[in-house]
Amino acid sequence: MSDLNVRPGPVPPDPALVLIAEDESEIADILIAYLQRSGLRTRHATDGHEALTLHQMLKPDLLLLDVQMPHLDGWKILSEIRSRGDTPVIMLTALDQDIDKLMGLRLGADDYVVKPFNPAEVVARIQAVLRRTRAGGPAAKQILRVGPFQIDLDSHEASVQRDGQRQTLELTLTEFKLLACLMRAPKRVFSRAELLVNCLPEGDTQERTVDSHVSKLRKKLEALDIQGTPASVWGVGYRFGAGA
Template identity: 45%
Template sequence: MGNNFFSSAQVSKQILVVEDDYDIGDIVDNYLKKNGFQVVRATNGKQAIEIHAKQHIDLVILDVKLPILNGWEVLNHIRQSKQTPVIMLTALDQEIDKVTALRIGADDFVVKPFNPNEIIARVEAVLRRSMFSSQSKAQIITFRSIEINTETLSVYIVEENSKILLNLTLTEFKIITLMSQAPYKVFTRSELMNHCLPDGDALERTVDSHISKLRRKLEDHHQTNLLINVRGVGYRLGQNDEK
């Protein structure tokens, strides 16, 4: 398969494959290497966390059901330190599992059994989004106490004597960045989905899960009444009377 966009760049991309089923792990490993990626393997959650902490990893393919620490625990641990893109592998073809993956901080998900070419397509799509974001010119966007750096993909709460880094997923970052560029504008769920959600995630109500998680993170730092639900339409950033 292989996308020409990555033909020269992806050889340096290192993928951590976390899968305790050796046969599945071997299939993913072989297809990634055939498409020019470097691969590191882990077979349990503890090992995955240790590798992620010690090595430069460009993307993680993470199974949900793992020994020692499960995939959700590994994902939570990764999100406490880095914004490494994560694609979850799940054997449960259930909507709740997909929503949970995105809510906790996954950038995409693939349901088993899968076509190995789908894995490659998802990896390339997630890396493409990440690459475009990191190569964009640095821009600082501010709204109220929020400060966004589009080069480092960082969002801070700036207070009088402190600057606090928010622990956001890539999707949450894209939502707050998009909305902060047009405060008070009402964004429909379709707009947010098309601009901010992973490829193939066609559930508009999944937007609600991302917004809810983002709102809680903001409120944890006393940033209230920021993400406003406009009934029957979508969401806006800030109240109209703040203009």
């Protein structure tokens, strides 16, 4: 009897996991069927809070996100997802105004699909985004660096280099989100409305609240002898800093 000496080959990677955040069950069922038929794994969230919980638990490869979700809308969900890292997000919505598309892209959406849609096209868009984002293998650690500042998005830590040593910044969640948002595009000026949607907790609707949080962040940095961050741009909003 011969010994075939068969060695197991490498284990193929699991199919990509797509988290579908959609409150209309008929639409979700159609998307699930098409995605599974294409070899993708799926999970379904029916409201905004569930979407964030499942995202934290499952670490999906892509989030298909409806804007008009119960309890927590898609803009708030996208903002929170972006504060956690770079999970690819495709917005799925009945809104077809250019301003809505621009809002999604400014907040970090990777693509935008308008209802009514062709499910096969949605699958094609998802596959295109996954090819682009998975081409480099496992995602690199998400770290932002601008000047002496460093933000680790994975561990949610912010620090600054002072006198040859790295010092941790004790920031509130909102202050952390503000600093991270400004550091992503340090030369860009963000309006108060953008920062309100991007960085402040659900329920805060007054743009002047942004000024209060920015002022507190600035005072913490000034205590470390860091001046002009964030920088005010009169009549527009804020940017990372005058020297960026």
